[in-house]
Amino acid sequence: MNIEESLNEAVIKAEEVVKNIDTIAALNQEKANFLGKKGIIAEVMKNMKDLSIEERKQIGMMSNTAKVKIEEIFTNKAKEIEEAIINKKLQNESIDVTLPSFKRNVGSIHPLMKTIEDLENLYIGLGYNVAEGPEVETDEYCFEKLNLPKGHPARDMQDTFYIDVENLLRSQTSPVQVRTMLKENGKPIKIICPGKVYRRDADDATHSHQFMQCEGLVLGSDITLGDLKGALLEMAKMMFGEEQKIRLRPSFFPFTEPSVEVDVSCFKCGGKGCPMCKNSGWIEVLGAGMVNNNVLRMCGYNPDEIQGYAFGIGVERITMLKYHIDDIRNFYTSDIRFLRQFKEVK
Ligand code: PHE
Numbered sequence: 001m002n003i004e005e006s007l008n009e010a011v012i013k014a015e016e017v018v019k020n021i022d023t024i025a026a027l028n029q030e031k032a033n034f035l036g037k038k039g040i041i042a043e044v045m046k047n048m049k050d051l052s053i054e055e056r057k058q059i060g061m062m063s064n065t066a067k068v069k070i071e072e073i074f075t076n077k078a079k080e081i082e083e084a085i086i087n088k089k090l091q092n093e094s095i096d097v098t099l100p101s102f103k104r105n106v107g108s109i110h111p112l113m114k115t116i117e118d119l120e121n122l123y124i125g126l127g128y129n130v131a132e133g134p135e136v137e138t139d140e141y142c143f144e145k146l147n148l149p150k151g152h153p154a155r156d157m158q159d160t161f162y163i164d165v166e167n168l169l170r171s172q173t174s175p176v177q178v179r180t181m182l183k184e185n186g187k188p189i190k191i192i193c194p195g196k197v198y199r200r201d202a203d204d205a206t207h208s209h210q211f212m213q214c215e216g217l218v219l220g221s222d223i224t225l226g227d228l229k230g231a232l233l234e235m236a237k238m239m240f241g242e243e244q245k246i247r248l249r250p251s252f253f254p255f256t257e258p259s260v261e262v263d264v265s266c267f268k269c270g271g272k273g274c275p276m277c278k279n280s281g282w283i284e285v286l287g288a289g290m291v292n293n294n295v296l297r298m299c300g301y302n303p304d305e306i307q308g309y310a311f312g313i314g315v316e317r318i319t320m321l322k323y324h325i326d327d328i329r330n331f332y333t334s335d336i337r338f339l340r341q342f343k344e345v346k
Contacts, residue, residue: 190218248288
């Protein structure tokens with residue numbers, strides 16, 4: 001085979017070879033086999049040494065033409081491979097604009113948080129501040145400074161989860177009142193303290209080992225039970241409607257004296273009597289009273305100069321009454337069907 005034939009053959013071979021290649025890496029490797037230092041063309045050209053100058057010129061031109069052709073074959077193939085890669089990508093990433101879009105699920109406010117927000121708005125409007133405190137409390141702040149010394153029988157109702165002898169999960173938000181009194185050190189106070197509390201209760205439709213309270217504390221030079229009644233009547237109206245009435249009944253709490261249980265008129269029957277209010281026309285919603293002198297003294301206040309009231313609203317209780325929820329566990333089991341119902345609640 002002469003040189004010219006060999007060159008032509010190399011071009012044909014290059015055309016053949018690239019047909020089966022589908023990656024750029026393999027293509028480059030194969031290209032070197034043709035056009036590299038030790039490639040087919042270089043080998044063919046080795047035989048030039050025996051030729052005359054005239055022939056060399058001719059063969060030189062032929063080899064250049066062959067090189068250009070082979071170069072072109074590889075360049076074209078490279079383009080083809082790149083195009084195929086892009087097409088495949090386009091195909092894989094294509095978007096069907098006729099598909100329905102994904103709907104973003106927007107959550108809704110939890111009914112307990114809604115009640116807390118409502119209470120905060122109401123009481124902030126009446127000049128109260130919102131105070132917070134830790135859920136892990138000391139026995140001293142949760143009980144002793146609230147006139148519940150160790151061994152006091154009223155502690156039974158507030159048995160809770162103990163971290164150790166002195167530290168516990170607070171059974172009421174009243175320790176926030178203690179903390180505020182100790183901080184304010186004799187100065188007037190007007191706060192509400194919403195938050196989670198815990199008790200060693202077996203969970204059922206009306207009991208939960210974790211629940212929420214929103215307590216209030218107002219101390220000043222001439223605060224009376226009448227002021228307390230006004231503050232609670234506003235709450236009852238806000239929660240249950242303008243026509244609401246409230247009634248105070250004598251009760252007992254170690255931290256207040258006198259103590260009262262507060263009822264709202266039954267919003268289902270309007271006070272006539274129905275199963276909801278057990279035919280009494282009234283529904284009990286919270287405990288309250290005038291802060292016990294012992295508590296005032298233990299927290300740095302002089303009862304002869306300053307006194308006031310405290311109340312403790314059960315957040316679950318009033319939320320259940322307002323929205324006719326019949327099981328407290330609904331608040332804590334995160335059932336989306338339950339929670340979704342509060343989307344429209346304003
Ligand atoms: N902390 C009391 C309870 O959990 C409620 C309460 C607060 C009663 C303030 C009176 C005054 O039972």
